[in-house]
Amino acid sequence: MDEYFISIEKHFQSARGSESFLISPEDWHLMEIWKENGVPVVSALRGIDVAFAKHRSTKSRDQINSLKFCSRFVIQDWVKNRVRNDRR
Numbered sequence: 001m002d003e004y005f006i007s008i009e010k011h012f013q014s015a016r017g018s019e020s021f022l023i024s025p026e027d028w029h030l031m032e033i034w035k036e037n038g039v040p041v042v043s044a045l046r047g048i049d050v051a052f053a054k055h056r057s058t059k060s061r062d063q064i065n066s067l068k069f070c071s072r073f074v075i076q077d078w079v080k081n082r083v084r085n086d087r088r
Contacts, residue, residue, distance in 0.1 A: 002035075004035050009023050011048055016052075030067050034074065039074060039075070043074055043081060046074075047073035047074030047075070048070045050070075051064065
């Protein structure tokens with residue numbers, strides 16, 4: 001299996017606090033889309049971290065059960081870093 005997917009899966013499971021949580025087929029597809037579009041794994045990991053931090057700050061009892069919740073933060077990080085790199 002590709003290190004890209006393993007890194008994201010493990011990071012999401014760790015952020016969620018459940019190493020046994022299984023990523024859904026839809027989330028696997030989302031990771032494939034990220035990879036096909038050139039989203040670096042570091043942007044995915046940072047986006048997951050931001051999503052969980054924001055979620056924790058709401059004091060919600062609900063858990064994040066999908067990478068879909070993290071997706072906008074992943075894309076924001078990717079775009080921000082692309083813009084930063086384009087300015088160099």
